[in-house]
Amino acid sequence: MKKLLIAFVLVLALAIPALANPFVDVPLNHWAYDAVQVLAAKGCVIGYPDGTFGGNRALTRYEFAQAVARCLAYMEQYVDEAGLATQEDIAMLEKLIQEFADELKNLGVTVEDLKRALGENSQAIKALEDRVALLEKYAEPVKVTGDFTATYTAYFPTDTDKTDAAWEDETNLYIAATINDYTTAGITLTAANSLGYGDAPNVTANNFWLIYQKDEWFIQAGEIRQNMIGLGLVLGDYQPDDPDDDRDYDLDYEGFYVSYTPEDSDVLWKALGDLNExxxxxxxxxxxxxxxxxxxxxTEFYNVDSDLVVSADVWTDFDDSDVMLTVEGAYAALSGAYGVAGEIEIKASDDATITVDGHYVVDGFTPADSAVTTSAFADDEMGFGVGASFILSGDEEGDDSWTLDLSYDWAAAITTGDMVTNAVEGTVTYVPFEAAKGETGIIHGLYDLMDSSFKVYGAYLNYPLDLDSENNEAYFSVRGQYDSANAEITAVGALAYEWIEEKTTLTVEGRYDSVTPADVQPWSAMAEVAWEMADKTNLTLSYEIGTWEDEYDDNWTGNIVDNAGTLTAELSVSF
Incomplete structure (x- = not known):
């Protein structure tokens, strides 16, 4: 009942001038004084004959129904001229009338009364809202978002080149402009070291984009992400790996992309390019x-002179069958280099999928955007892969989820015949029913038949600890790996404790690496406090003794690289 009363007050709380206190038993400093005053001013509540409001007295359904009826009458009389009731207000009042339908019927009030009184007004409101939204779109055609990060780093104890404290700050402004109904544009402005500490301030403009979309046309200029475009085997990694480039896509480029689908045609045309490349x-x-x-x-692509490459790819699911086939190939007309790859995926049952792939790519032709997923391959290589994925459990509501993934990859160099890949991998993944956030168990193994070495990796992440508390949460994570090639054992254990109301998390982590340089200890530790100071504002403080480096390639590896102690403070704000 209290929620209904609050909602009712919100519906009717129109701006009114200050009025005298209508009831002798509602003091001025009472938390409900304003609400009572509004309802009395509208005639929704009239109190008792003795001039009291009876705030501590239980409200009967009949009394509440009378209040709804009075307020409906008020709205019928004034809402059209006031124009302040929104569709949300009307919907809320509808719910109240439906809830008290029986009692209101005795008073001669129905939902149809509300619809007749406010129906035309609702349509007018909707038209006005649409108009305001359109005006706002063009009144403020430029939208600016961004983020700011400031990081302070100091070292004690120091180690080799880690001696001097450092300050870095970076501000990114993402500017997007609506030019017209069909055209938008944007750019990123980055200001580094703008606070004047450390290196000299530097401002750059990058990631410009312009998009035009109307009817059959889509045109984009500027920053293009290759995942938009099916390319088959064409285009090697023409942008060399750059440690300072943190983009997610190796094949991003700055240029143009156009797609055109003629009306009443099944053909989709695409044109794309990067000037001079x-x-x-x-x-x-x-x-x-x-x-x-x-x-x-x-030479930007695969270390040969300029070339014309003709490529084709075919894909089919055989009329929605459980088989998916993909075949792709490319031929460089001037150099004679070529490549071909194919993959067939078979859904053997509801719980099992089998994948078989193969490839043959000659020297000088580097595949980049292949649809083949089981095997990773390069130029001067022929090979195949077999993969299988099984749902062991979890296909029914309430079950824990267990999945098994298996694969075998073999490849050899075409020019020499030397074997380059011969490995078996398997992964078991466990996700409990009603898992905590990110709770997962993993066991992964890889056996290299070329040198009889193997790796075994196991992890259980975010296991929730029972604190018997609604205000705090705690999670434990552990992961470890054994690499037989150098008899290396690495392990990490972490405890995260979260104060929910304070939006603060403390993480303590310990690491072990059995193979480190002679002067480096085999253990490392880290403590970190992350505090959400306000909405979109975060402060992180951490201290690490023994620098730990995580690497994620095909598998996880971690190493302790030095004995330095690192203190880090970071403030991040997004807007």
């Missing part, structure tokens, strides 16, 4: 794609 035209229809790519600076 490559230009391509691609056509897609049904389950076929054909593409021609001109590369004026071939």
């Amino acid at each position: 490559f230009y391509a035209v691609r056509a897609e229809w049904e389950h076929v794609g054909v593409m021609a790519t001109w590369m004026p600076e071939g």
